[in-house]
Amino acid sequence: MDRPDVGSSDAERQRFAAVGRALADPKRLCVLETxxxxxxxxxxxxxxxxxxxxxxxxxxxxxxxxxLVAARRDGNTVFYRLADQRVLEAYRLIQTLAR
Amino acid sequence: MDRPDVGSSDAERQRFAAVGRALADPKRLCVLETxxxxxxxxxxxxxxxxxxxxxxxxxxxxxxxxxLVAARRDGNTVFYRLADQRVLEAYRLIQTLAR
DNA sequence: CAACTACTTGCGCGTTTGCGCAAGTAGTGA
DNA sequence: TCACTACTTGCGCAAACGCGCAAGTAGTTG
Structure with missing residues (x-):
């Protein structure tokens, strides 16, 4: 069976946790949905x-x-977009876990 | 094209954020890996x-x-396990997003 | 240049989080 | 019941977070 690696170093886990923190606030989740x-x-x-x-x-x-998001400037307004479609995949997975 | 629903109510987003918070600490991620x-x-x-x-x-x-995890008591020791394999899937996705 | 819009950054404050430590609960065995 | 092991819970403190507000920066327009 497929058994993708899950083990990480402390430094890596620190960055993964930063992604977790970004996903830890309702307003930020609302931003991703938008x-x-x-x-x-x-x-x-x-x-x-x-x-x-x-x-x-x-x-x-x-x-x-x-x-999780990327920015682009046009004139004096800044547009944000999802950095990667996998951001949505991750969020959807979290949704199913929480439901 | 597939466009799974991503929109949520405030109350739902609150619970999704709780999952995010659980994933927001390196030690807790280490627990999941273990x-x-x-x-x-x-x-x-x-x-x-x-x-x-x-x-x-x-x-x-x-x-x-x-x-994210479930507990089982045997004698006076408590064993924890992943509540669902999708917890690992979500974590792996987060790993790829952060790398 | 000045004035305006759009966004970012710094500061202060109340709340939440992670931690160590002490105390409490639950189950085992003599 | 008493002692022991395994885990949970309460408390206090330092650090981090979310927020509003004021001030700063960037780019457009006249």
């Missing part, structure tokens, strides 16, 4: 998620440094 | 992960209330 439909600006995201722009910027910074 | 090889007692886990028994008990409590 980005599943396509890229959004910071102000659009803050409106759809329901928080102030600086707060959204902080959440996006957490998601970005965990490598 | 349990991938089979069930372990609390003292075995604390030895392999490298922390004190009460601390391990607290981590296990977080994992258990997130539904």
């Amino acid at each position: 980005l599943a439909a396509g890229e959004r600006s910071v102000s659009e995201l803050s409106r759809e998620v329901g928080c102030h722009v600086p707060n959204m910027s902080q959440h996006l910074s957490v998601l970005r440094s965990a490598g | 349990l991938a090889a089979g069930e372990r007692s609390v003292s075995e886990l604390s030895r392999e992960v490298g922390c004190h028994v009460p601390n391990m008990s607290q981590h296990l409590s977080v994992l258990r209330s997130a539904g």
Whole structure:
């Protein structure tokens, strides 16, 4: 049977945990759900998620440094998108685990 | 194309975030890796992960209330195991996202 | 340049988290 | 019942987190 490796070093586990932390907040999960439909600006995201722009910027910074989202600047607005489709796969798996 | 549902209510997202939080600590990830090889007692886990028994008990409590691990008592020792194989799948996905 | 929009960053504060330690509970065996 | 092992729980503290708010940066427009 397939038995993909799961063991890791302390340093690696630290980075995996950073991904976990990024997934540990409802608003950030809401951001991922929104980005599943396509890229959004910071102000659009803050409106759809329901928080102030600086707060959204902080959440996006957490998601970005965990490598879950990527940013693109166009003029003076910044668009965020999912960094990888596997982000959604991971989130869906977590959803089934929690249900 | 397949477009599995990703949208959730606030209450649901709260529980998904609890799973995220459970995955947000290196020691807890280490526990999952250890349990991938089979069930372990609390003292075995604390030895392999490298922390004190009460601390391990607290981590296990977080994992258990997130539904990621399950417990079984035999005599006066408690054995923990992964609640579901999909826990490993989710962890592996997170590993690939972080690498 | 000034003024405006869009976003990011720094700061302070209340809450949560991870930890060690001490005390409590549960089960075994003499 | 008493002692022992195995685990859980409560408490206090330092560190990290989420948040609002004010200030700063970046880019556009006149």
